[in-house]
Amino acid sequence: MPTAVWVTLLFPLSRKVNAAAQRQLGLLWHTSSVFFHPLIHEYAEKLSALLPEPLKVVFLVNSGSEANDLAMLMARAHSDSTDIISFRGAYHGCSPYTLGLTNVGIYKMDLPHGMGCQPTMCPDIFRGPWGGSHCRDSPVQTIRKCSCAPGPTEGEGGTWDCCQAKDQYIEQFKDTLSTSVAKSIAGFFAEPIQGVNGVVQYPKGFLKEAFELVRERGGVCIADEVQTGFGRLGSHFWGFQTHDVLPDIVTMAKGIGNGFPMAAVVTTPEIAKSLTKHLLHFNTFGGNPMACAIGSAVLEVIKEENLQENSQEVGTYMLLKLAKLRDEFEIVGDVRGKGLMIGIEMVKDKTFRIAPSMCITKPEADFAVEVFRSALIQHMERRAKLKF
Ligand SMILES: Cc1ncc(COP(=O)(O)O)c(C=O)c1O
Numbered sequence: 206m207p208t209a210v211w212v213t214l215l216f217p218l219s220r221k222v223n224a225a226a227q228r229q230l231g232l233l234w235h236t237s238s239v240f241f242h243p244l245i246h247e248y249a250e251k252l253s254a255l256l257p258e259p260l261k262v263v264f265l266v267n268s269g270s271e272a273n274d275l276a277m278l279m280a281r282a283h284s285d286s287t288d289i290i291s292f293r294g295a296y297h298g299c300s301p302y303t304l305g306l307t308n309v310g311i312y313k314m315d316l317p318h319g320m321g322c323q324p325t326m327c328p329d330i331f332r333g334p335w336g337g338s339h340c341r342d343s344p345v346q347t348i349r350k351c352s353c354a355p356g357p358t359e360g361e362g363g364t365w366d367c368c369q370a371k372d373q374y375i376e377q378f379k380d381t382l383s384t385s386v387a388k389s390i391a392g393f394f395a396e397p398i399q400g401v402n403g404v405v406q407y408p409k410g411f412l413k414e415a416f417e418l419v420r421e422r423g424g425v426c427i428a429d430e431v432q433t434g435f436g437r438l439g440s441h442f443w444g445f446q447t448h449d450v451l452p453d454i455v456t457m458a459k460g461i462g463n464g465f466p467m468a469a470v471v472t473t474p475e476i477a478k479s480l481t482k483h484l485l486h487f488n489t490f491g492g493n494p495m496a497c498a499i500g501s502a503v504l505e506v507i508k509e510e511n512l513q514e515n516s517q518e519v520g521t522y523m524l525l526k527l528a529k530l531r532d533e534f535e536i537v538g539d540v541r542g543k544g545l546m547i548g549i550e551m552v553k554d555k556t557f558r559i560a561p562s563m564c565i566t567k568p569e570a571d572f573a574v575e576v577f578r579s580a581l582i583q584h585m586e587r588r589a590k591l592k593f
Contacts, residue, residue, distance in 0.1 A: 215435060215460040215503065215512060216564040222463055225502035226495065233494045238265070239487070244497035251504055253471060255442055260455060262477040264470040265492030269431040269458030270298030272468040273394070275486070276454045277302055279472060280392035280425045283479035287321035288386040290419070291394040294327045294402035297429055306394050309401055321391070325381040327399065328374035328407040331539045331550060335370035340408040342447055344521050345528040345540045371408035378415050382422060390424040392453075397444025400432035403556030404548025406541055412448040425453035425476065431468075432546065435460045436507055437563060439517025439544025447543065460563075463503050467496035512563040513544075520544035523559075523570040527577070534581050549577075 229244075236242055249263040266272050281287060289306065291297060297306040304312065305319025330336025330347060337351025353369045382390075395412060399405035416426045433444030434457045441447050443455065453476055458468035480486055490496075507513060524540065524547055531537040538552030547559040561573070 214562050215437075215463050216506065216510070216562050219463065219502075219506050221506050221509075222499055222502040225498045226465070229495050229498035235490075235493055235495075237487075237489045238492040242494055242497075244494050244501070245492045248492075248497035248501050251501055252469060255504070256455065256471055257451060259473040259475075260452075260471050262472050262474055264472075264477075264486065264488075265496065266468045266470065266488055267466050267490050267496075268298075268468050269429075269456065270300040270303050271488075271491075272431070272456040272458055272470045273297045273306065273427075273429060274300050274302045275470050276394075276427050276456050276472075277306070277391075278483075279454060279470070279476055279480055280427065281321075282483045283425055283476045284389065284391045284423050286387065286389040286391040286423060288323055288390040289321060289392050289394060289424075290323050290325050290381060290386060290390065292327040292396075292399065293324045294329070294399050294405060295324075295394065295396060295429075296399075296401035297394055297396075323381065323385045325385075326374065326377040327402070327405060328371070328377075328411050329405050330370050330408055331405075331541070333370075333374070335373040336408070337368075337370055340368055340370050341406040341541065342409055343406060343541050343543050344524050345542075347539055347541075348531070368408045368410060371410045371414070374408065374411055375414050375418075378418060382418060386422075388422065390419065390422045392425040392427055393419040394427045394429055396429045396431070397433045397448060398438070398543065398546055400546070400558065400560075403550060404542045404546055404558055406543070407448075409448075412445075412450050416450050416452075426450070427454040427456065428452035429456050431456060431458045432560065435503075436513030437516055437544055437546050437560065439513060439520050442513060461503065462496060462499050463506075465496060465499045467491075467500055507563075510564060515565070516544040516563050519565055519567055519570055520547065522567055523547060523574065526570070526574045530574070530578060530581065533578075534585065536585070537581070 253261045253263050291306040293308045295308050297303045301318055305322030308324045330340040336349050338346045339351050353367055419426055428445040436442050438444055445452050454472045456470050528540045531540050536551050536553050539550040541548050549557040
């Protein structure tokens with residue numbers, strides 16, 4: 206189980222977000238979404254403007270688990286099928302419904318759950334059977350040898366467009382489709398980068414092919430952006446954009462409210478409409494005025510303070526510094542990630558996850574790397590003493 210540095214805060218207490226919360230507290234702090242209030246519309250418009258067409262229908266809820274619950278329901282209502290696939294190592298929540306999608310051992314309860322949920326192999330290019338030194342979208346690659354033939358644009362600044370590891374993992378995905386689910390499926394959930402499992406990145410091109418296979422079976426593709434969204438990955442605002450895919454449903458939480466309990470599901474008008482075949486969706490607190498005022502201020506701060514750009518710059522800087530520790534310490538097996546979502550895999554022990562506030566500066570990153578380095582030195586010294 207990875208050691209986590211928490212990702213809920215995009216920035217420490219921001220004056221702007223705090224002021225928006227205080228102001229709203231004095232005006233109106235609760236009304237359910239059956240009563241229209243301008244803030245809910247303003248916020249839904251602001252949020253949906255950040256997503257590509259046709260992802261324009263916003264449902265506001267209160268937590269990441271609740272957002273994924275609703276996404277599961279939508280996928281099933283839309284497809285008229287039941288089976289949903291998620292990766293081993295995935296974390297999508299701890300509600301009775303999402304526990305079926307979550308495939309991390311310590312969260313698997315010895316109680317009935319997860320009807321219709323099927324795990325599939327996580328295409329982990331460091332731990333898994335296949336992977337090489339070109340596979341992932343990160344400034345730091347694995348030190349595994351790559352058996353791919355050089356791509357036509359390799360070395361010319363172009364993208365790497367052939368990956369044998371990706372092909373092998375896709376075969377495993379096809380195997381799950383042909384052995385473990387019904388002919389028609391409801392959907393496939395994926396975090397663009399696995400958070401709880403230790404910032405695991407898939408080979409480039411994997412999600413694109415997997416999405417095509419899922420759609421061939423009538424399923425919808427759901428991107429869980431609870432950790433990866435809102436600019437944390439630096440190069441893009443949403444994690445799915447780093448895979449060059451367009452999901453049918455996007456779920457988001459944590460950083461969306463900078464720690465305030467709120468979450469969202471964004472989907473297409475067509476999928477949203479399918480839900481009405483089965484139910485009237487209602488949520489007492491989802492989209493409450495406080496959440497909308499805070500969510501709106503968060504989006505403004507991300508833009509005004511260039512937090513996505515900062516994630517890209519400081520995250521890359523920090524990743525490259527941490528990569529040097531891999532050369533220095535045998536127990537640092539892998540350094541990976543993108544922007545300010547960073548994983549360090551200790552080959553004898555655990556994974557460290559680093560997802561700091563997105564306003565972190567380079568001197569703060571230097572300090573954090575130095576603290577981590579000192580801890581490694583102490584650990585190695587203790588180990589050496591134990592040997593004698
Ligand atoms: C990727 C991902 N999805 C969903 C969730 C569940 O969110 P919540 O704890 O708000 O229910 C989490 C929480 O850690 C998460 O990391």
